[in-house]
Amino acid sequence: MAYEIVGKRETRKDAVAKVTGKAKYADDFFERDMLVGKVLRSPHAHAIIKNIDVSKAKALPGVEAVITHKDLPNILYATAGHPWSLDPEHRDVADRLILTDKARLVGDGIAAVVAVDELTAKKALKLIEVEYEVLPFVLDPEKAMLPGAPVIHEEKPDNILGSAKEEIGDCKADFKKADRIFEGVYETSIVQHCHLEIQSAYAYVDTDGRIVIVSSTQIPQIVRRIVGQALGIQWGKIRVIKPYIGGGFGNKQDVIIEPLTAAMTLAVNGRPVRYSLTREECFIDTRTRHAMKFYVRTAVTNEGKMLSLDMKPISNNGAYASHGHTIVMSAGGKFRFLYNYDSMNYEPKTVYTNLPAAGAMRAYGCPQIFFALESHVDDIAREMNIDPVEFRLKNLVSEGKVDPHSGIVVRSFGLPECITKGKQLIKWDEKLKKYKNQKGTKRRGLGMACFSYATGTYPHGFEIGGARIVMNQDGSVQLQIGATEIGQGSDTVLSQIAAEVLGLPLDMVHVISQQDTDISPFDLGAYASRQTFVSGAAVKKAADEVRRKVLEIAAKKIGLSIDQLDIKNARIIEKKLKREICTLEEVAMESYYDPVDAAPITSDVTANVRTNAMAYGVTFVEVEVDMETGRIEVIEIYNVHDSGVIINPQLAEGQVHGGVSMSMGYALSEQMLFDPKTGAPLNNNFLDYKLQTIMDTPDIGADFVEVPDPAGSVGQKSLGENTTISPAPAIRNALLHATGMPVNKLPLTPQKVFENLKESGLL
Amino acid sequence: MKKISLNVNGKPYSIDIDMRESLLEVLRDRLHFTGVKQGCSVGECGACTVLIDGTAIDSCIYLAVWADGKSITTIEGVSKDGKLSKVQQAFVDEGAVQCGFCTPGLVLTTTAIVESGKKLTEEEIKREISGHLCRCTGYNKIFNAVKKVLDEE
Numbered sequence: 001m002a003y004e005i006v007g008k009r010e011t012r013k014d015a016v017a018k019v020t021g022k023a024k025y026a027d028d029f030f031e032r033d034m035l036v037g038k039v040l041r042s043p044h045a046h047a048i049i050k051n052i053d054v055s056k057a058k059a060l061p062g063v064e065a066v067i068t069h070k071d072l073p074n075i076l077y078a079t080a081g082h083p084w085s086l087d088p089e090h091r092d093v094a095d096r097l098i099l100t101d102k103a104r105l106v107g108d109g110i111a112a113v114v115a116v117d118e119l120t121a122k123k124a125l126k127l128i129e130v131e132y133e134v135l136p137f138v139l140d141p142e143k144a145m146l147p148g149a150p151v152i153h154e155e156k157p158d159n160i161l162g163s164a165k166e167e168i169g170d171c172k173a174d175f176k177k178a179d180r181i182f183e184g185v186y187e188t189s190i191v192q193h194c195h196l197e198i199q200s201a202y203a204y205v206d207t208d209g210r211i212v213i214v215s216s217t218q219i220p221q222i223v224r225r226i227v228g229q230a231l232g233i234q235w236g237k238i239r240v241i242k243p244y245i246g247g248g249f250g251n252k253q254d255v256i257i258e259p260l261t262a263a264m265t266l267a268v269n270g271r272p273v274r275y276s277l278t279r280e281e282c283f284i285d286t287r288t289r290h291a292m293k294f295y296v297r298t299a300v301t302n303e304g305k306m307l308s309l310d311m312k313p314i315s316n317n318g319a320y321a322s323h324g325h326t327i328v329m330s331a332g333g334k335f336r337f338l339y340n341y342d343s344m345n346y347e348p349k350t351v352y353t354n355l356p357a358a359g360a361m362r363a364y365g366c367p368q369i370f371f372a373l374e375s376h377v378d379d380i381a382r383e384m385n386i387d388p389v390e391f392r393l394k395n396l397v398s399e400g401k402v403d404p405h406s407g408i409v410v411r412s413f414g415l416p417e418c419i420t421k422g423k424q425l426i427k428w429d430e431k432l433k434k435y436k437n438q439k440g441t442k443r444r445g446l447g448m449a450c451f452s453y454a455t456g457t458y459p460h461g462f463e464i465g466g467a468r469i470v471m472n473q474d475g476s477v478q479l480q481i482g483a484t485e486i487g488q489g490s491d492t493v494l495s496q497i498a499a500e501v502l503g504l505p506l507d508m509v510h511v512i513s514q515q516d517t518d519i520s521p522f523d524l525g526a527y528a529s530r531q532t533f534v535s536g537a538a539v540k541k542a543a544d545e546v547r548r549k550v551l552e553i554a555a556k557k558i559g560l561s562i563d564q565l566d567i568k569n570a571r572i573i574e575k576k577l578k579r580e581i582c583t584l585e586e587v588a589m590e591s592y593y594d595p596v597d598a599a600p601i602t603s604d605v606t607a608n609v610r611t612n613a614m615a616y617g618v619t620f621v622e623v624e625v626d627m628e629t630g631r632i633e634v635i636e637i638y639n640v641h642d643s644g645v646i647i648n649p650q651l652a653e654g655q656v657h658g659g660v661s662m663s664m665g666y667a668l669s670e671q672m673l674f675d676p677k678t679g680a681p682l683n684n685n686f687l688d689y690k691l692q693t694i695m696d697t698p699d700i701g702a703d704f705v706e707v708p709d710p711a712g713s714v715g716q717k718s719l720g721e722n723t724t725i726s727p728a729p730a731i732r733n734a735l736l737h738a739t740g741m742p743v744n745k746l747p748l749t750p751q752k753v754f755e756n757l758k759e760s761g762l763l
Numbered sequence: 764m765k766k767i768s769l770n771v772n773g774k775p776y777s778i779d780i781d782m783r784e785s786l787l788e789v790l791r792d793r794l795h796f797t798g799v800k801q802g803c804s805v806g807e808c809g810a811c812t813v814l815i816d817g818t819a820i821d822s823c824i825y826l827a828v829w830a831d832g833k834s835i836t837t838i839e840g841v842s843k844d845g846k847l848s849k850v851q852q853a854f855v856d857e858g859a860v861q862c863g864f865c866t867p868g869l870v871l872t873t874t875a876i877v878e879s880g881k882k883l884t885e886e887e888i889k890r891e892i893s894g895h896l897c898r899c900t901g902y903n904k905i906f907n908a909v910k911k912v913l914d915e916e
Contacts, residue, residue: 009858011855011856011858012855012858014860014863015854015855016847016851017863018860018863018866019838019847019851019854019860019863019866019867019870020798020838020841020842020847020851021796021797021798021799021837021838021839021867022798023863024797025797025800025864027801028797030792030795194896194898195898196800196802196810196862196864196896196897196898197800197864198802244862244863245862246862246864247862247898247899278804279803279807279808487862487899488861489861650858651858653858653904654861654899654900654904656901657900657901657903657904658861658899658900659901660901661901662898685807686803686805686807686808687805691896692901692902693893693896693902694889694893694895694897694902694905694906695893697901697902699903700901
């Protein structure tokens with residue numbers, strides 16, 4: 001189908017608000033009498049709090065309240081931003097208090113102060129006296145599982161938060177049958193989202209006695225529910241407002257600061273309190289990406305057909321459950337849509353340690369699992385002397401594949417075409433020849449890696465999106481959505497879907513960017529690259545209804561049926577003759593003011609999306625390795641995506657650029673470091689944690705193969721997270737090609753590459 | 764407390780401030796120029812950039828007392844008569860904006876480069892704006908926007 005607005009490089013809806021500084025983020029609202037909240041954090045990685053004396057802090061002039069766990073309901077709650085499940089078996093692990101009674105990481109929140117200003121609050125924190133009984137701690141998940149290891153949560157005496165064994169087919173038989181068996185161990189590091197806007201919220205009690213929270217969140221509806229649960233109050237007593245958000249990448253798909261912010265306002269009789277983290281606090285007491293270690297074995301025939309995969313990941317969860325075991329399980333459900341194994345054994349474990357809690361981060365376990373898988377696959381191809389591209393093409397799944405566990409069907413499969421395109425872009429064959437037998441101190445290498453990714457969470461999670469459309473007198477509309485714009489561009493693409501269906505120019509769709517749990521349609525929020533797909537289905541449905549109502553009024557005027565009419569550029573058209581019947585404005589005016597039939601045109605719908613759509617993509621990269629310093633420079637990099645129909649190419653390219661840049665950091669420089677002697681963070685700031693700057697970023701090639709997926713309301717599939725999955729393993733594989741040296745642990749810093757070069761005798 | 768006089772976006776202000784306050788705090792909390800963003804508070808990310816007498820400075824590590832007698836431009840002062848500046852328009856057109864949190868600082872640094880009249884190579888452009896962190900865009904479209912404005916000059 002040919003679209004008029006879908007597929008166009010339309011300017012983002014919020015671009016002007018953002019370049020003029022008018023866009024207001026959570027920190028940009030001021031209330032009369034606003035107080036400031038700060039938190040006292042544990043200096044120990046693991047310690048029992050024997051006693052807390054807050055009397056001196058309370059006595060400090062300007063201090064309005066001091067709170068510890070003793071002042072709060074003794075309710076354990078879960079923070080993960082998942083939809084609530086009516087089935088208790090499918091709920092997240094409830095393992096934390098708003099302020100803890102036992103420190104489980106350096107930085108754990110022990111007490112909170114509410115004061116007239118930040119300086120007074122900080123002074124008061126120093127006056128709180130805490131008596132700790134320091135306990136042994138553990139940072140390595142494999143050590144945490146050994147007998148006698150420190151127990152982090154009494155409910156899980158072996159520190160194992162979750163484990164599973166999923167077997168498809170007969171692995172034993174396939175490994176027996178195999179001509180060759182390959183083994184490898186692959187490890188990723190702890191990294192962080194590093195959204196530029198740090199978590200910030202403020203809360204007050206309104207005239208109706210309800211708690212209002214304005215927060216930097218991806219998931220306002222879930223914040224409402226979890227604040228209610230954490231405080232033991234009715235969910236309807238809480239109202240959450242989401243203004244403009246300065247990036248989230250999954251770290252704001254977790255309810256971190258809001259329960260305490262609510263507790264703070266309750267402690268001061270409902271006066272407004274702002275609780276904002278510093279960047280240093282953000283690094284240690286929000287969420288991180290799980291470091292994972294993968295033990296992988298593959299059974300292969302001499303012809304290069306992979307028969308069976310045996311994968312055993314160990315996921316380092318840190319001190320609190322957050323999304324916990326769901327992440328390694330979810331990744332396990334997505335990666336098996338890439339290659340066609342006859343059998344597979346997947347045996348993940350998620351383990352508590354005394355580190356910052358790991359949670360959702362862009363692509364939810366897939367950057368880790370595809371680093372392991374795609375490194376391993378390259379190792380196999382290299383050992384077998386087969387071109388890694390050819391080896392992959394031989395083993396790919398095909399359209400029509402059905403997963404025996406989830407039942408998800410591959411309905412569109414553009415990956416082979418993506419690979420062909422990527423190969424051409426990087427000039428794969430030509431450069432493979434050119435870079436044979438390099439001897440110098442600077443060596444070039446080519447690498448590639450593929451991925452598969454789902455769109456939303458169905459069938460593991462439930463997927464509903466809400467949309468409401470109100471038509472104005474001039475024929476323009478307000479589009480209200482529960483989906484949250486956090487920078488990814490959802491407001492714009494959802495507006496494009498509405499404009500397409502309604503035959504409106506995009507500037508006649510006014511999207512309400514702010515979500516308010518009291519007003520906005522119910523939607524779960526920004527995660528799992530779901531909104532364009534799930535919320536997009538809701539917008540399509542709402543727009544279809546408005547369109548029908550408009551055409552009914554117009555049809556009555558002219559005496560035709562509605563399927564003989566169309567709306568184009570805000571005018572009602574008789575399809576056959578392409579003749580204008582009337583303007584949309586005339587219809588809208590009738591809907592408001594007709595003395596007999598007036599009924600303003602609106603719609604208010606929910607889409608319950610009970611399907612999924614597998615998306616695919618590939619990275620091709622060329623690197624130059626400095627053999628003397630171990631530095632890897634990315635020379636060229638291309639991501640080619642099969643994300644179905646691309647609704648806005650400019651925004652889609654932006655997603656690719658950002659995802660590739662994030663993955664380049666994952667590959668080359670980013671890693672949170674902790675002192676092994678104390679468990680304290682060593683680089684929880686932007687100076688020592690090495691994000692990519694513009695100096696480190698090459699031109700990033702973004703390309704698409706658009707195969708419409710029947711499950712997408714306009715043929716779309718996921719994209720936002722997908723972009724950050726395959727660059728890191730592709731870079732690792734390019735290092736392997738350049739040097740012949742496999743490095744199986746991220747990040748590939750100059751130091752690590754240098755040490756590996758030395759060990760392998762290349763230096 | 765100390766009284767300082769400064770000009771913000773063409774308007775004079777005379778205000779009492781705490782000697783310990785940063786210019787960022789005074790602009791945001793006292794004068795409510797909330798387009799000045801706080802991303803790290805220690806001069807690492809560039810989100811709080813403002814122009815002080817035409818020079819791009821991290822306002823989080825610039826004491827407000829030092830701004831006494833100076834002219835400050837924040838993002839709120841860049842567009843004139845409801846019309847975007849060339850730099851702002853280039854950021855909009857090139858798709859250089861995503862979450863928007865780094866955008867005000869980048870627009871101001873770019874404005875300073877444009878107003879300096881310097882001719883820069885691509886490598887020099889990158890160095891000039893490398894003090895700004897952006898986690899959304901991978902910098903590609905930001906670079907295109909900056910280059911577009913400089914090429915048009």
